[in-house]
Amino acid sequence: EVQLVESGGAVVRPGGYLRLSCATSGFNFDDYGMSWVRQTPGKGLEWVSGITGNGGTWNGVTIAYAESVKGRFTISRDNAKNSLYLQMNSLRAEDTALYYCARGSSVCCDYWGQGTLVTVSS
Amino acid sequence: DVVMTQSPLSLPVTLGQPASISCRSSQSLVYSDGNTYLNWFQQRPGQSPRRLIYKVSSRDSGVPDRFSGSGSGTDFTLKISRVEAEDVGVYYCMQGTHWPPTFGPGTKVDIK
Numbered sequence: 001e002v003q004l005v006e007s008g009g010a011v012v013r014p015g016g017y018l019r020l021s022c023a024t025s026g027f028n029f030d031d032y033g034m035s036w037v038r039q040t041p042g043k044g045l046e047w048v049s050g051i052t053g054n055g056g057t058w059n060g061v062t063i064a065y066a067e068s069v070k071g072r073f074t075i076s077r078d079n080a081k082n083s084l085y086l087q088m089n090s091l092r093a094e095d096t097a098l099y100y101c102a103r104g105s106s107v108c109c110d111y112w113g114q115g116t117l118v119t120v121s122s
Numbered sequence: 123d124v125v126m127t128q129s130p131l132s133l134p135v136t137l138g139q140p141a142s143i144s145c146r147s148s149q150s151l152v153y154s155d156g157n158t159y160l161n162w163f164q165q166r167p168g169q170s171p172r173r174l175i176y177k178v179s180s181r182d183s184g185v186p187d188r189f190s191g192s193g194s195g196t197d198f199t200l201k202i203s204r205v206e207a208e209d210v211g212v213y214y215c216m217q218g219t220h221w222p223p224t225f226g227p228g229t230k231v232d233i234k
Contacts, residue, residue, distance in 0.1 A: 035223075037171075045163075045171065045214055047223045064221040067123065100170060106159060108218050110182060112170040 002026040002111045004101045009116030016091050020116055022084040022101030029082040030054055033105025036075065036086045038097035039115070046097075049075040049086060050105035058106040069095075091120045124148050124217050126226035134234045135209075141202040143229045145215035150195050152219070159218035162191055162200045165228075166211040174213075175200065207233065 008020040020036070035050040048069055052062045063075055074087040084101055096119050102109030125148040135141045151158045162175040173182050175191035178198060188203040202209055210233060215226040 044212075044228045045165075045216075045225045047216070047225065050221070050223070059221045061221065066222050104218075106218050106221075106223075107176060108161065108216065108223055109171075110173050110176070112172070114170055 002103065004103065004111055004113035006099065006101045006113045006116035009099065009118045011119045011121060012091055013122050014092060014120055016120070017087070017089045018091065018118060020086040020088065020099055020101075020118070022113060024082045024084070024101075024103075027103070029077075030079045032103050033058070033107075034077060034084045035102045035105050035108050036084075037100045037102055037109065037112075038095075038118075039100070040097045047108070048099070049073055050108070051075050051077055051084070052105050064105075088118070091118075093120050096120045123222060124151075124220045124224050126215055126217060126224050128213075128215060128226040128229050131227060131229055133229055133231045135202075135205045135231060136234050137207060138204050141205050141209075141231060143200045143213055143215075143231075145193075145198040145200070145226055147196045147198075147217055149220070151217050152195065158194065160191075160193070160198050161216045161218065162189075163214045163216060163225075164209075164211050165214065166208075169211075171214065202231075205231070205233075 005023045032053040036048040049065045072090045076085045098115040100115045101113045103111040163171040165171045179191045212228040
């Protein structure tokens with residue numbers, strides 16, 4: 001059974017940082033691209049970042065970010081640990097959201113975690 | 123970035139009746155490999171999103187066959203042949219052809 005479990009969400013002050021983690025199981029992690037998608041309370045979905053799998057590229061790149069987080073967030077993966085990460089720096093109030101880990105990057109996203117809540121507030 | 127629009131944004135439906143949601147992209151979603159990476163997601167209240175349809179018309183495993191997707195280029199449609207109570211929620215289209223992927227604003231489906 002495919003499972004994605006996010007962790008690391010917290011309340012943080014503006015300008016602060018957090019590192020989200022996504023532990024996966026039930027599939028060959030190396031073979032899949034992965035994405036982070038966020039949802040502001042009561043609002044829609046926003047794709048935040050994605051990373052390809054197995055050394056593949058999409059539109060010539062292996063990593064991409066939404067414009068709203070570019071330069072502040074960094075996605076990474078540890079295939080040995082079957083885990084995905086999102087390092088979030090210089091956090092802003094508008095980054096407050098439920099952050100989902102999802103399987104797939106270009107062909108997004110057939111499995112989703114339950115999400116981890118990030119609140120940026122002073 | 124590619125802008126995705128959906129209509130309607132709110133769709134009250136009668137149980138057992140059909141429903142249709144339109145999705146348009148600001149540019150063609152045909153990728154260089156010839157595929158069109160347009161997905162549809164359902165989000166029931168209090169749940170994580172669930173993918174229903176990928177590459178325009180391919181239904182994900184376990185998705186009832188009353189859900190179907192169609193379209194090409196920049197215009198796409200999700201149809202529910204006969205709405206059931208469990209179909210209540212918000213439906214999003216999403217393109218994965220151009221990075222970054224972008225979602226539509228969502229269409230809220232509820233029962234009249």
